[in-house]
Amino acid sequence: MTLALLIAIPLTGALVSAVGGRSTVVARVIALAASLGTAGVAAVVWRAYASSAEALTYEFTIEGAGSFLRLAADGLSVPLVALTALLGIIAVLASWNVERIGAHMSLLLALEAAVIGVFLAADLILFYVAWEAVLIPMFFLIGGWGHENRRYAAMKFFIYTFAGSALMLVGLVLLVVLGGTGTGMPATPLPIEPASQTLVFWLLAAGFLVKIPVVPLHTWLPDAHVEAPTAGSIMLAGVMLKMGAYGIARISIPYTPDAFAAAAPILAALGVIGIVYGAAMALGQSDLKRLVAYSSVAHMGFVVLGLASGTQLGLQGAMLGMVSHGLVAGLLFFLVGALYERAHTRDIRAFGGLGVTVPRWATIFVVASFASLGLPGLSGFPGEFASIVAGFGRFGFVIAIAGIGIVLAGAYTLRAVRLVVHGEPAATLVDGVEAAALRDLDARELLIAVPLVALIVALGIWPRLVTDIAAATLGALASLAGTVS
């Protein structure tokens, strides 16, 4: 029953907020209560799963005439659910002052419920339902609360990801038809016959790879990110991108292991291309939000590389990379959003010397940037390191190309830090916004940022925080992928 609460609480919050959210106070209270409640339940689930070491999955099912409501949590889903619940709170706090707050909070909570639904679904149909259900609130969040090009970005986001998921649906239905054992996803599913695996794998991959996204299927991402409101960006980068990688691990590896093994070099290549391309594009951006968006492409490249290796180490790297990127990108998008609220511009060249004018903001921005570039001791490092090592082990020295991306990551991060934080403070930013008049982060904003910083440091020093709980499941996955005999 606990697992169902993880979806029911935010969903109830969404409904109540939609109906009773005319008043700002009510909307805030409901949203905060619902997201805190969800996080509380997520913590309970984490502890319950961590203490029952033998259990591979932790299930909730409505028995009955063909119900699709089957939920399960294991080492693959528990960390991502916890991440979603955490970022849910962050997103609510980050949108404290938006217009039409009731509708905004309602969509945000619905989004949280849908994403958690994806991570908990133990049924192929429910998985697809939750997957698409994520699109609807995000579509309205971008279109309704986004910036100048929001209408275009909302349509592009929907059509791109829907194009992937329509093919994914064909793949999922084909899985059901070929599997012949119904729509449920058992803890260790039987692979389908090898002859059909390639077709099914690539149909599913169409959905997963667009969502991650890998280059060249990524073009929706910069637009969506730049135009989305801050809370939307936090959820989009923080958890939605993980849905694709999660899908590969949850469905592609167990059901189509042979095709996955055959496709692994292609996936690894896509990962490396993402690492290099994302970093190179980030280097060329002057819009701070766009820069963070492209850096997401690079970070997800590491995740894809780790997944592609199919080894325990690589899967651990991917998992760490996902959690870390969730925290870091969430924090960065929050910081950029906070800056934009004050300065009304995101152009890197307009700033300078923020270390003097807004020291708290600047300090946290520097920490987040270093985590993003993969500095050891912060959360970005262990995941990227594990992915690269696993990649070397499986694919050899070609993976060294990813090194270009790592160097570029240093370049774009330091460039951004130099231009924004260091230097002489610019007198005027845009349209008469005085740089000296910028407010530093207030108490609410620190309440958002500081816990994230703490987690980023904690995960950097003690990655076993995540890897311990994921180990059993990822080990089972690695043996399914055929890399452990």
Added chain:
Amino acid sequence: MDLALPLAAWLVPVLVLGGVVLGLVADALDRRPTAIVLIALGLGGASVAGFVLSGSTQPGIAMGVLAYGSGFTALPALGYGLAALAVTAGYRRYATADRGPGMAALIALGAVFAHALLASLNLIVLFVSLSGLAIVAYALVAGAGTRRAEESAVRYFVQGTIASGLTLYGLALVFGLTGGDASFLTGSSALGTAESRPALLALALVLSAFAFKLGAFPFHAWVPDAYENADSTSAAFLSSVPKMAALVALLVIVRGTLFQAAVFAPATSLLVAIGVGSLLFGSFGMVRQQSVARLLGYSGIAQVGYGLLAISSGDAGIQATIVFIVTYAVGASAAFIALEAVGRVRPGWDGTRAGMAGIARRSPALGAALSVAMLSLTGIPLFAGFWGKLHVFAALLSNDSVVLAIVAGVAAVVSFGGYGSVIRAAYFEDPSVNDEEAVGERGGAPLAVSIVLALAILALGIVPLLTGISRVYALFGL
């Protein structure tokens, strides 16, 4: 011939016709509002009676020509329900115009013809109900009263007579091959041993008649014109109930009776061609439309494509066809009735997407109902339309038609370019007219009916997740 007439076979249409007769009497006495209420009550009562009876009646055949019981009563009951909602939503339009009661009566008659078409097991009944529906449709389009409506009704009529001619040739061929036997049940064995070329020609001719009625490629030209120029409540009926009836009737003759013999197997590729053509033509056609009703016309063309692909995929497609067309019928009705409400909230609306900019801010309930209809027609989960598309995909894939399933998926994505643009206009665009100063009202009956239909779409979309889809099948006797 068994002349026994069980309740399920006669009560339902008699309730509707009773409402029509009383309504026309009231109209003759110049009581137009009463007339509309009577007609709507007849339809509503028939719908309720139909659903109640469908559960308790075993399938049977009345007078050797009409099937009844189970799905053959439940689907017409749905049709009467949608017709009742269309008349209710159009209450003010029909109660104030001179020919209003006549239009409402036409909708009710159309629903009866659709019932006969859906349940017919006899070629004569089939032909009469097809022609009856056609006449109702011409009259409903012309009834909007504008010059453009009359013009498109005439065009529709001219094209329709050609289709009727083809039907007649087809039926004549079938008669020849069966030795004058008009019954689907006994005729099918005679056709099974017929020579293949005339038999296939007969099927091709009958198929083109259905393609015209359904508005399928390449007989689709009338659809966008007719839907754009008919008033929205009439279009709500035209786009849903007759299509449902025609598609189910086609399913019955192709998969269950007349044309099921092995000799007709080559015709499957014809169905696929028509289906894919409709799918692509409709989906791509939607994207560029400025007029929302016209956009929904192209949507109708595309949706029929899914239905035809379902029929083409053998036995796996029988259930899929019915689930699909039910969800489509509810979605299309909801969409057109929401358009009627847009006209209420923003009087003088020109029917374009741009003209409904920001309407959701003026009326959040209307925005929500409209979005629900659009998302359901796209086939997004949590809305009824998803189960329809899912079943079509499953049928195609069970039948090894991976390529067709992919084409259907791509078409769904393209179609969102149309459906999504309506949501975009309603929510994301700023209103160009100053809504505060405009004299619009709250939406009245059309808005109430849209909300009812939107809730039904949500219920049909979400409840199967919890209970499994079988409960929904049971509703329609599957």
